[in-house]
Amino acid sequence: MFKLTLIAGLLLSLQLAYSTKLVCYFSNWSQYRPGSGRFTPENVDPFLCTHVIYALATISPDNQLTTMEWNDQDMYKKLNSLKNVNPYLKTLLSVGGLYNGINPYINMVATPENRSTFIRSALVFLRDHDFDGLDLAWEFPGQNGSSAEDKQRFAALIKELKQAIKQEAIDNRKTQLLLSIKAGALRPTIDAAYEVPEITSEVDFLSIMTYDYHGSWEKVTGHNSPLFKSSLDQGTHTEHNIDATVSYWISKGAPAEKLLLGFPTYGRTFRLTTSSTGLGAPANGPGDGGPYTRDPGFWSFYEICTFAPGAKVEWITEQSVPYATNGVAWVGYDNQESFAAKVQYLTSMNLGGASVWTLDLDDFGGYFCAQGDYPLVNHLRNSLGFPPKPTTTQPPTTTPDPIASFCAGKPDGLYPNPADVNTYFQCFRGNTYLHRCQPGLVYVDACKCCNWP
Ligand SMILES: *[C@@H]1O[C@H](CO)[C@@H](O)[C@H](O)[C@H]1NC(C)=O
Ligand SMILES: *[C@@H]1O[C@H](CO)[C@@H](O)[C@H](O)[C@H]1NC(C)=O
Ligand SMILES: *[C@@H]1O[C@H](CO)[C@@H](O)[C@H](O)[C@H]1NC(C)=O
Numbered sequence: 091m092f093k094l095t096l097i098a099g100l101l102l103s104l105q106l107a108y109s110t111k112l113v114c115y116f117s118n119w120s121q122y123r124p125g126s127g128r129f130t131p132e133n134v135d136p137f138l139c140t141h142v143i144y145a146l147a148t149i150s151p152d153n154q155l156t157t158m159e160w161n162d163q164d165m166y167k168k169l170n171s172l173k174n175v176n177p178y179l180k181t182l183l184s185v186g187g188l189y190n191g192i193n194p195y196i197n198m199v200a201t202p203e204n205r206s207t208f209i210r211s212a213l214v215f216l217r218d219h220d221f222d223g224l225d226l227a228w229e230f231p232g233q234n235g236s237s238a239e240d241k242q243r244f245a246a247l248i249k250e251l252k253q254a255i256k257q258e259a260i261d262n263r264k265t266q267l268l269l270s271i272k273a274g275a276l277r278p279t280i281d282a283a284y285e286v287p288e289i290t291s292e293v294d295f296l297s298i299m300t301y302d303y304h305g306s307w308e309k310v311t312g313h314n315s316p317l318f319k320s321s322l323d324q325g326t327h328t329e330h331n332i333d334a335t336v337s338y339w340i341s342k343g344a345p346a347e348k349l350l351l352g353f354p355t356y357g358r359t360f361r362l363t364t365s366s367t368g369l370g371a372p373a374n375g376p377g378d379g380g381p382y383t384r385d386p387g388f389w390s391f392y393e394i395c396t397f398a399p400g401a402k403v404e405w406i407t408e409q410s411v412p413y414a415t416n417g418v419a420w421v422g423y424d425n426q427e428s429f430a431a432k433v434q435y436l437t438s439m440n441l442g443g444a445s446v447w448t449l450d451l452d453d454f455g456g457y458f459c460a461q462g463d464y465p466l467v468n469h470l471r472n473s474l475g476f477p478p479k480p481t482t483t484q485p486p487t488t489t490p491d492p493i494a495s496f497c498a499g500k501p502d503g504l505y506p507n508p509a510d511v512n513t514y515f516q517c518f519r520g521n522t523y524l525h526r527c528q529p530g531l532v533y534v535d536a537c538k539c540c541n542w543p
Pocket of ligand 2: 152
């Protein structure tokens with residue numbers, strides 16, 4: 091299992107100065123996967139992402155923010171205790187899903203009173219459980235049983251939430267809670283659901299779901315998350331790609347720096363019906379569910395990387411993404427190369443960063459792909475230009491080494507390294523973490539930070 095004592099740390103100084111976000115979701119249901127697929131908050135690397143979002147909480151019939159799983163409260167505690175290890179980590183709780191088969195947002199946004207009940211309960215709930223913010227995951231206002239007026243009501247909810255968040259921070263002398271949205275990618279959804287300038291000006295960031303563009307509900311193969319359109323695309327399918335989504339959000343008035351590109355750590359599968367295996371090949375229905383995720387049409391990255399030695403991997407040049415085939419199974423997915431291409435794109439568009447769906451679908455423990463822990467998200471982090479995670483000393487061994495045993499018996503906190511001014515120690519529960527300042531900076535104990543000499 092993943093060990094807290096072996097993880098490495100981010101540079102304090104850079105973390106403060108660096109505004110690019112790497113937001114990572116994980117799901118409450120990943121705890122039920124078998125064997126090495128089981129994922130709990132102990133598997134979250136506290137230094138990998140800038141923000142970690144727990145999915146999902148929901149809304150009760152009387153409009154209160156509430157838990158979904160019997161053990162959510164325990165999970166919240168474990169997740170939020172990671173902030174003792176990395177004090178710069180931010181955590182958010184994502185609210186969505188269905189309550190007894192009904193979308194609970196519809197009732198909640200319907201009147202100012204119902205919204206206000208939710209807002210009051212949400213702020214107390216988040217503080218009680220030590221979260222740093224709220225992520226609204228309504229799929230989607232103005233669609234699927236939600237009336238056209240819900241577009242305005244959703245915007246009103248966001249405006250009122252932001253107002254309450256500001257007031258709560260003043261009243262309790264605390265840092266403002268963060269507010270984000272998990273938002274749709276296709277033009278009809280964006281048009282029906284979002285008053286773009288009104289909502290984007292209030293939230294801290296939006297995680298755009300730039301995936302699920304194609305899947306086994308279609309009769310020919312298509313990629314889950316293509317960067318650009320394919321020359322085979324016709325009609326509205328020419329908009330089923332990341333570039334079209336980002337351009338549309340920006341044309342509707344979204345500030346680029348609030349938009350985070352969605353990075354899927356999964357692929358979508360098809361069952362081929364002829365001998366053709368390319369993009370646009372005839373298909374009928376989903377491939378079998380993976381052995382761990384058990385959802386037909388869907389495979390995690392760790393299930394794809396073990397997708398039989400006979401698989402043939404191809405690169406779709408026009409769309410900058412790979413697919414693999416083996417027998418009648420076809421999967422369009424993402425790998426390190428496509429993640430790097432998408433980072434290049436988000437950088438060229440001056441977007442605010444990346445949003446990963448999800449941590450639990452990457453090879454988080456390094457059990458499957460022989461590429462170490464979190465091969466996709468670590469690669470994403472590096473591609474975004476984050477500093478390498480500093481090395482960590484091993485816990486004390488039988489022959490005590492002066493560095494490894496530095497923290498033995500010391501209170502948690504930061505300490506100068508007498509042997510090297512460019513580095514410093516972080517002590518946490520008696521374990522020693524050695525961090526390195528950015529090149530040119532030295533550790534200053536007075537501010538517990540890295541600064542110019
Ligand atoms: C996790 O949250 C989802 C929300 O969509 C909910 O439907 C589900 O019951 C929860 N638990 C599991 C095990 O899926
Ligand atoms: C507001 O919430 C209550 C439940 O607390 C519900 O009975 C009522 O129908 C909601 N209002 C509207 C207009 O949906
Ligand atoms: C729309 O509602 C139906 C039935 O309630 C549900 O099965 C489906 O998943 C929903 N679609 C979305 C996009 O939420």
